[in-house]
Amino acid sequence: MDDYYKILGIDRSSSTDVIKKSSQRLLLKHHPDKSTIDNSSDFIKIQEARATLLDVDKREVYDRQLKEQELEVSKPIYSKVEVNELEFDQETNEYFMECRCGGLYIVDVKETTNATVADIIFSPCTNCTFHLEITLTKK
Ligand SMILES: [Zn+2]
Secondary structure, eight states, X not given: OOOHHHHHTOOTXXXXXXXXXXXXXXXXXXXXXXXXXXXXXXXXXXHHHXXXXXXXXXXXXXXXXXXXXHHHHHSOEEEEEXXXXXXXXXXXXXXXXXXXXXXXXXXXXXXXXXXXSEEEEEEEBSSSSOEEEEEEEOO
């Protein structure tokens, strides 16, 4: 999967305005009519990036896939769960799940309330290198 933000040279948190401006600039620069070298594939990628990131729904799905992809390559995942599958400790205000190594995956309740529409939290085991992938769903 391509990193559309890198292609457009912008931040992950960039506003629609920034996306519009930088993609417009790049499209002009890479336009096949304006260049002697063949960079039509760049042009197509930039168009793709622009179309995806300027569509709120598409961007949301894309952001999620990008995040998932990045974390999957960097972290071993123990399990994927929904937040309501975790146990809740009312004293500490934390969700938790036991790892097979005997350690714990702990998520502060505050982390789960920051979710916008759908978000993913990766919680490290207190004892081993595995992470728990927790999907938060909009309330
Ligand atoms: Zn563990």
